[in-house]
Amino acid sequence: MESYLVDITLILDSTVRLAVPLILACMAGLYSERAGIVDIGLEGKLLAGAFAAAAMSAVTGSAWLGLLAGIAAAMMFSGIHGLASITLKGNQTISGVALNFLAAGLTTFLGQSWFKRGGYTPQLSGDQRFNPITLPFANELREVPILGQIYYELISGHNIITYFAFIVVPVTAWVLFRTRFGLRLRAVGENPKAIDTAGISVTRLRFQALVITAVLVGIGGAYLSIAQSAGFNNNMSAGRGYIALAALIFAKWRPGPALLVCLMFGFLDAVQFRIQGQSFPIIGEVPVQAIQALPYVLTVILLAGFIGRAVAPKAAGIPYTKER
């Protein structure tokens, strides 16, 4: 009995760890998509953020500077995206996909030419990473059955970005539905003309959304390389940007449900790690690759079958052109 409880706690604990980059990327995508910009480039922004954070942290020895570098890199990518799709009214999806290619190539190239480790950044340790924080009384309460254990294992002992990610969700919901900025953001994603005729700049509003997107996804990238892992490796975002986007659609662009969906994807991932190499009754041992594919397969199934009608922000994907 006891060991099951520990098992479950451990799976939930890694669910949280694995969900964090999804949550951050998903919230990032939420801002831009609610503003009417389809952000398939989340993947590239995540990867660029991860690389920049690890590189900066490796060079300066400061995780915080690494975090800033991650945000800066994502900001640069968002800037390009905005320039292409808002200012020049290019296709949002195509420019986003281009960013993904750019990120994949650029991170490997720069990584190799700077650090000469086949695209990997040096191993990070100590202050170069965001380390787990032990919340007050965690050690004292550790011995208390169940609640104390949950507090010690599940709630305490995460790094600061994890806590930040969980705060971002309610803040996003609040911004979106309770503030002037949120009202305008939602409006510009539904009917930019309404915003334009109200005398508000569509371009500025959409760029503002992209800036928030960049900050969040940059932090998400930094989490991958300098909090969850100890360094950058090639293509370490591994499709999380796409999964975050899927989660966003699944949650119908709402922050609360998006959090739940991200946690669910995190959970699938955690279970996947857990059951690798284990033998099942009847089936026997399942190949690792099949198990690793599980979260992705489920993503496809969920998106195809269970989502129902997801109504995207009406103006998403359409560059705004003032016309007569």
Added chain:
Amino acid sequence: MTGLNPTNEQRSSGTAASALAIELVGINKHFGPVHANRDIHLAVRRGTVHGIVGENGAGKSTLMSILYGFYTADSGEIRVNGVPQKITDSRHALALGIGMVHQHFMLVDNFTVLENVVLGAEDSALLRPTLNRARDHLKQLARDYGLEVDPDAIIENLSVGQQQRVEILKALYRGAETLILDEPTGVLTPAEADHLFRILGKLREEGKTIILITHKLREIMAITDEVSVMRQGAMVKTLQTKDTSPGELAELMVGRRVLLRVEKGPANPGKVLLDVKNLIVTDDFKVPRVKNISFQVRAGEIVGIAGVAGNGQSELLESIAGMRDQLGGTISVNDKVLSLEGDDGAARARAAGLAHVPEDRLRMGLVTNFMAWENAILGYQGSYGEGLGLDIGKARSTAEDYLKKFDVRPANLDLKSSNFSGGNQQKIVLAREMERDPDVLIVGQPTRGVDIGAIEFIHNQIIKMRDAGKAILLVSVELDEIRSLSDRILVLFDGHLVGEADPATADETELGLLMTGSHSDQVITEPGTLPAHETPMQQTLVEMSPKDNSGRDTN
């Protein structure tokens, strides 16, 4: 600068300075080679309703967009309350008390009324105080001007008339003293239009200034104090409404004499050419839109279908034209029942002798990227050349013939269709369908977005077809058009035919009541005030009784 409501002192000081609310002096605007506004002078007196009429492309909307700050004029001066102003954007115009109600509403469909009203005019970074204040303000505006709308209703659940009220509320909430309305009645039922005019009357009583852009001369005569006529980018004349007549205005608009009434002799109905029996059609979401309809159209008569847009006209037209499968019933052309098999229904309907001028020429009538000659044979391309080949020479000479006969301008075979004006595009479609000499012609919205001059031509062509012994089914949301062309009028409401009328004797009010599903002996229920849950989905076909229902679709 947002949500400002000028005090009475400000208002009266403005009056002292100038009796003119708006003055435009020498406005010029070019779009590339097009001189959209040439040296426009316009003076709008405070507290009046000032009409602006002109054909499509006369420059009315451009002029108003300049006044509203959407465009900047190349030269000229705008004076608001006698003070010269450079209006650089809409926000600036709003701050000067100029509000605009656009033809296509600028509303966010999934927002509440309240959210739409405050959008862009919020008092603070947090929404709640703004929304609370706006709620009170809206109540007051509703009381003062008869602008009742539920502040918490979602826009997409409101009727078009109510959405328009929200647009007016938006402008008033921002403290508009001058209100520009761009073709406000195009989407309204007669009852809704009357309601709008009552609101405008109240606004005028309260000292607001209203600029009304329209091409409906009847409305100009009914509500305006003064009227300015524009033609080809220039201001032709400003007249006192009481001193002018629709005939004079039409002549000024077009630059020549126009017959406003269609001249036609009595109909001479022959045998039944189009026979529709118990037709049931659903829309793309499987919601029944045409609910058990039967009617006949005989050779040599025009049957008009009147109704507010969205009551099943589109589905009716599309199903007769073979573009949409019916759920039940039959359609016969020339005593031959059109088969339902396969997805080439439109081709088979054509083969049976039916021609179709679709409602939406840009979406269904033309491929806008094609050249004129290509569109002129589209759908009949099979008869130009053998097998895979296309006899381009034959196609072009036919097209040339069409353009000449229908006076399409410019008569350029190779011009991309999107570069023709609406009226000329429509003429291309009409030529293609009429010149094939069909037995049955079904026409949807033949003059939507078409100039007065072209309207006259198109109407005459339709009459000519009738006199040649064709059966014509006409669907239009323009009641005037239905009344002047049709030999019989059928009224469509919520997928049912709810009445038949003789255009010679039909009373407009009675027709309006039928179109909104209201009895004449029953108080008019405001259209669209149905509870949101009452969707067609929940109404079964059999139980449907149109008379119990005053709801209608909002699109």
